[in-house]
Amino acid sequence: MQAVCAFVTGVNRVLFVVAAVIIFAVVPMLLYEVIARYAFDAPTVWAMEASTLVFGPHFMLAGPYLLHLRGHVAVDIVSEKAPAPARRMLDVFAFLVIAIFAAVFAAVSWPLAMNAWSLGETSFSAWNPPIWWLKFVVPFAFVMLCAQALVEAVSALRNDERPEARP
Numbered sequence: 001m002q003a004v005c006a007f008v009t010g011v012n013r014v015l016f017v018v019a020a021v022i023i024f025a026v027v028p029m030l031l032y033e034v035i036a037r038y039a040f041d042a043p044t045v046w047a048m049e050a051s052t053l054v055f056g057p058h059f060m061l062a063g064p065y066l067l068h069l070r071g072h073v074a075v076d077i078v079s080e081k082a083p084a085p086a087r088r089m090l091d092v093f094a095f096l097v098i099a100i101f102a103a104v105f106a107a108v109s110w111p112l113a114m115n116a117w118s119l120g121e122t123s124f125s126a127w128n129p130p131i132w133w134l135k136f137v138v139p140f141a142f143v144m145l146c147a148q149a150l151v152e153a154v155s156a157l158r159n160d161e162r163p164e165a166r167p
Contacts, residue, residue: 005151009068012148015141016065022058026051046127053123053134060141064148067098088156095153102146109138 033047066072079090115121116132123131 001154005154008144008147008151009065012065012068012144015061015144019058019060019062022054022061026054026058029054045125046129049123049125049127049129053129053131056134057137057141060137061144063141064144067145067148067152088159091156092153095149095156099146099149099153102142102149106139106142106146109135109142113139 029047029051033044033051036047037043063072074094079087082090113132113135116135119132120130121132121135122128
């Protein structure tokens with residue numbers, strides 16, 4: 001069980017790094033657009049849309065490992081004052097709710113991704129890039145979020161000491 005938990009967290013850490021690298025693609029795109037538009041009066045038809053399309057996978061892929069790092073916004077007024085065993089059970093409950101939500105979202109988004117693929121969906125803009133492949137990021141990211149939430153629930157149940165969180 002511990003090996004599976006370590007594997008899921010390790011995969012999500014790699015996806016987190018990929019998401020961090022993706023943002024380095026967005027910045028040059030937008031910089032190019034700004035320079036082309038304002039310095040040369042020659043705006044592009046692709047830069048804004050490309051940066052928007054790349055930003056989606058950026059935050060979707062970062063989410064699961066961010067859950068491991070406890071980086072998501074949390075309301076901890078009750079759990080902060082609760083004794084350790086109750087806090088642990090609140091954590092387990094919260095992670096199970098997240099896992100259920102992520103599983104439902106993955107199940108609902110999978111047919112949408114398959115439909116986009118079968119239609120060869122594009123963005124319908126002047127640039128009109130294919131976007132069907134981006135739709136597969138959603139169910140994949142939510143499957144990984146579900147897996148990470150289950151790992152965190154198991155970890156809370158076992159009362160594991162969390163390793164020092166590092167991005």
